[in-house]
Amino acid sequence: MAYKKGEERQQKVLFPDCIDDYVEEDAPVRLFDAFVDSLDMGKLEFIRNIPKATGSPGYDPRDLLKLYIYGYFYQVRSSRKLARECKCNVEVMWLLGKLYPDFRTISDFRKDNKDSITKVFKEFNKFCMGLKLFSKSYISIDGSKFKAVNAKDNNFTLNKLDDRIKRLDEHITLYMEELDSCDREEGRKLSREELEHKLNVCKERKARYEAYRTTLEESNEKQISLTDPDARLMKANEGFCVGYNMQTAVDADSHMIAGFRVTNSPTDHGQITNVATDVKKDYGIDILETTADKGYECPEDHTDALASGIVPNVIRRDGGCTEQVEFEYIGNTITDEQKVSTNPEDLKACLQAGVIPDVYNGILTDMEIVEVKKRTLPTSDSAVLDMTSEQMRAKALEGFFVRDAERNLVYCPQGEILRQKSIKRNGNIRYCNKLACKKCKCKCTISKFKEADFSKDDLIKVADTRRKQDAANDGNANLKPTRITVMKKVVRYVLHLDQKKMDNRKCLSEHPFGTIKRTLGYYYFLLKGFAKVGAEMGLLCLSYNLRRAISLKGVPALLAALR
Incomplete structure (x- = not known):
């Protein structure tokens, strides 16, 4: 039996096939075309959105935007590979009307319109909100590390x-x-x-x-x-990498990405208010509930979130369902209008005055105004302020850890320099130098390495070796300096966390990152700098939301809504 034979390559036809016949009616590329055609390119501030009256005609920014959306949807984001797709991919030929832009034109479009591309992501979210795809009930916030163009x-x-x-x-x-x-x-x-x-x-x-x-x-x-000045060295699941910590907010019901934020912070501390504020504005609601994992535990951030109309349901390390939040006490008189208001300024005024706003009834309870001690500069540290760097090093060699607050470093008893490693949850700054400690035999601390914790007010500490020597010589190991303390009033509340939302967190936040990084293979960026990386992340999130919208509604329904 003979095999099936195709057409002869040199065969000429009188009436060529229509290219539209090669594209299925429910193909996603038809959605890309209709969505971009519905955008106001002038409002989004795309460069050359109005053609010039003279000179050689350029490419329509709509065509290049369609090309990038198609490329990121189908795992093709290199400008050279996109240029090749224009000549060998039938759907791209249909999409661009058989235009063949070169790779430099494609690459420059993404760099020159970085802010506008980020706005396209929000425009698609607005379209989906009109279709009631976003429930706006609550969001789940999480972060993931993406590699940058920097070794x-x-x-x-x-x-x-x-x-x-x-x-x-x-x-x-x-x-x-x-x-x-x-x-x-x-x-x-x-x-x-x-x-x-x-x-x-x-x-x-x-x-x-x-x-x-x-x-x-x-x-x-x-x-x-050196290569990407905005990228930072941070710890990821696969080890250390130079990259960005991308924050996303995922809608509770549709699992669509409601917003994202580009950061170079190695940890997730203090990110809830920043991420949720943008989403709250896009949602157009007064109070937004959020959930996040233990990495977002930061009392100051939770306080700022509540003052901004954001309820932070952050999983507790002890597994509890309540958290104590604290505000500086300001004894203002609160009016009835302020108490029922959802304006962030009124919310903050109520919380600082010891009045629970109506929108937080049941969420915040057990208000109390208490006096707490506030540490100030130790009396023995004042002499360090007048020391030069050489004098600080000499003092450290006597058996002390001496902190240079201006340069943010610590001199150890062996004369080595300890640099800031991290800031602990209690606010203390941890200084460390693992490279210097590998060959050091001095037992100046009980830690494996010379890790020294200083509060923002401490400037000098006694090393363990010096403490033991003084104890052996005069029997007095109590070398703690006297401190001047003052009292301040604070308002404390008990924040009741929603256990159901916290239990559902992993089902929401892990799915988008898993799809983007594993299924699509986008675990690294091609561009450099906050603005360009933000544009690329906007295209990644847009491609994910397009997949979710197609899965929930289907291409025909989305096309009908755009027309």
């Missing part, structure tokens, strides 16, 4: 710079000694010219690292990335 070798922390500069000093000293003895010895492995070359390389590299360190200290930043 770990091109990212420097202060500890990393300190260690490299120290090693370069050792190499420079060694090369200088070898140069001094170069003429006296014979049969050397390296000539004078080779030694001088290596010495100059070390000096040049040291000068570059010192410039990076000076820049970081003056800007109070912890890291510097």
Whole structure:
């Protein structure tokens, strides 16, 4: 039996096939075309949204936007690959009317219209809200790490710079000694010219690292990335990577992404108010409930959220269903209008005055006004303020941890520099230098590494070795400095958390990230900087929401709603 045979490649036809016949009636590409045609490109501020009267005609921004939406939907986002699709993909030919833009035109469109592309994501969400796809009942907030266009070798922390500069000093000293003895010895492995070359390389590299360190200290930043300045080194599931911590808010019923935020914070602390405020504005509602995991536990952020009309149902580490929130007490008189209002300013005024707003009845209970102690500068730390860096190091060598608050570093009893590692939940700053501690045998702390915790008011601490020596000499190990304390009034409430919403959190937040990173393979960005990465994340979230909308409604229903 013969095989099926196709048409001859050289066969000519009198009436060519219509390209529309090759595209199914329910193909997603028809939805992309109709949605982009419904947008007001001038309102979204796309570049060249009005064609010029003279000169060579350019490409319609609608066509290039359609191309990018199609590409991100079908896992093709490289400008060169998109340019190839224009010539070999029948659906893209249908979508663009057989236009063939080159890769540079495609690439420049995404970079030049980064802010406008982000707005397209919100425009599609508005369209879906009109179809009642967003329930607006509550949202689930979560973060995930995405790799940036920046290798770990091109990212420097202060500890990393300190260690490299120290090693370069050792190499420079060694090369200088070898140069001094170069003429006296014979049969050397390296000539004078080779030694001088290596010495100059070390000096040049040291000068570059010192410039990076000076820049970081003056800007109070912890890291510097050379390729993508906005990317930061952070811990992900697969280890450490240089990237961004992307925050998303997922609608409770439709599982669609209601909003996102680009951050370079290594942790999720303090992100609820920032993310939920944008979603609350897009939803157009007065009070928005949220849920998040334990990584979002931050008392100050929860206080700001409640004052902004956001209820933070954050999972507690102890598994409880209540949380104590605290506001600074301001004894103002609250009117009935303020008590029933949902305006953030009125909400904050009520909460600071010890009055529970009507919208928080049942959510906040057990109001009490109490006096708490507020620590101030220890009396023994005042002398450190007048010390120079050399004097601080000399004081540290006597058996102390001395903190330079201006440069945000700590000198240890061995003269090494400890840099800020993290900020603990109680507000203390943890300083550490693992690279210096590997070869150190001094037991100055009980920690595995020289980790020293300082409050924002502490400047000097006694090392364990010094404390033991003083205890052995005079029997007095109590070297704690006297402190001046003051009292302040605060208002405390009990926040009742919704256990059902917290139990449903994982079913909401994990699905979008799993689809974007695993199914679609978008675990890294192609662009650099907050603005461009935000545009790319907007296209990722838009492609996900398009899939969800098609799954919930179908292409024909969505097309009918657009017409």
